[in-house]
Amino acid sequence: YDILAETLFSGEIAGEPGSFANEIDRLFETMGRVDPLDLLRAPDWLPRLTRIRGRKTMAYFRKIVTDTVKMREAKFKRDPDAVPQDFLTLLLKAEGPEGLTRAEVEDNIITFIGAGHETTARSLGWTLYCLAESPWERNRVEQEIDQVLAREPDPTKWLDAMPFTRAAFDEALRLYPPAPSINREPIEPEMWKDLYIPKHAAVLVMPWVVHRHRKLWDRPDAFLPERFHPGNREKIDRFQYLPFGAGPRVCIGASFAMQEAIIALAIMLSRFRFDTTAETKPWPVQKLTTQPQGGLPMQVTPRQVR
Numbered sequence: 001y002d003i004l005a006e007t008l009f010s011g012e013i014a015g016e017p018g019s020f021a022n023e024i025d026r027l028f029e030t031m032g033r034v035d036p037l038d039l040l041r042a043p044d045w046l047p048r049l050t051r052i053r054g055r056k057t058m059a060y061f062r063k064i065v066t067d068t069v070k071m072r073e074a075k076f077k078r079d080p081d082a083v084p085q086d087f088l089t090l091l092l093k094a095e096g097p098e099g100l101t102r103a104e105v106e107d108n109i110i111t112f113i114g115a116g117h118e119t120t121a122r123s124l125g126w127t128l129y130c131l132a133e134s135p136w137e138r139n140r141v142e143q144e145i146d147q148v149l150a151r152e153p154d155p156t157k158w159l160d161a162m163p164f165t166r167a168a169f170d171e172a173l174r175l176y177p178p179a180p181s182i183n184r185e186p187i188e189p190e191m192w193k194d195l196y197i198p199k200h201a202a203v204l205v206m207p208w209v210v211h212r213h214r215k216l217w218d219r220p221d222a223f224l225p226e227r228f229h230p231g232n233r234e235k236i237d238r239f240q241y242l243p244f245g246a247g248p249r250v251c252i253g254a255s256f257a258m259q260e261a262i263i264a265l266a267i268m269l270s271r272f273r274f275d276t277t278a279e280t281k282p283w284p285v286q287k288l289t290t291q292p293q294g295g296l297p298m299q300v301t302p303r304q305v306r
């Protein structure tokens, strides 16, 4: 969240410190809930407790976003040269009669935070877990990180210099895709091959299912980063591996996330070793993102860097 807040608003957020991050967590808690009445296909006019709670949280969250945009706008009016050239400034510059409306500026901010913060955090947690469960792979990754950090001080070069670390991250995204389902609702009826899809049908493409399909993957449930080593990754079909989706709405933050995740892993794994404990039995649940129910307790020990 700190990385995203720094990139999007250079940390200039309205309200109490920390309140924005807390509100996002609450938003995800409420948005991620499936209401039992929806599962029972109850009529729409029956009030859903989850929706009422969700609306309150959303309204509060939106207020922080509105104030943040206003704060930046005031600063921009005072001295356009004094504002940071970040995502928020660029969005505000795109505002206007020909461009974005204020509501669209705010929607973009909410979408970027919603889509970019939880997903990356979850993917890092699952990668640390997979590596802890495969000490041999973890050794290989730690060695690669130690070697690269010893010779390359520029973090923006690490992604290309660390094929094993990247492969471990890609493989963790396969087993635990942070966005386990991609949803669409057709606005018109569609034919796909011989399948008729009625208007407003719920269409779900599930990376979780595709990524673990026995017809597509050899030993689908095993953590085998070599699938993504150079020479192997090219053999994976484009639509067989969808952690960032595909098509016109593919994740716009994918290369940002990749860069960010490898830097974060390199820093963490160069300094600490992450081990699972007797209590680490993560049960993956889908609450918008793929989350370990009850958290992911791990033992963290400082490493002696060679």
Ligand code: HEM
Residues within 6 Å of the ligand: 111, 112, 115, 116, 117, 119, 120, 123, 177, 178, 179, 182, 183, 242, 243, 244, 245, 246, 248, 249, 250, 251, 252, 253, 254, 256, 257
């Ligand atoms: C490991 C991390 C991430 C994963 C697994 C992920 C996954 C995805 C997926 C699957 C989609 C497509 C959703 C769909 O088709 O309905 C998506 C869209 C999106 N992502 Fe990411 N994402 C990640 C990180 C990020 C980051 C860091 C940002 C922002 C900096 C971001 C911003 C977005 C936005 C704005 C969209 C909507 C794009 C559009 O509709 O045109 N994501 N993401």
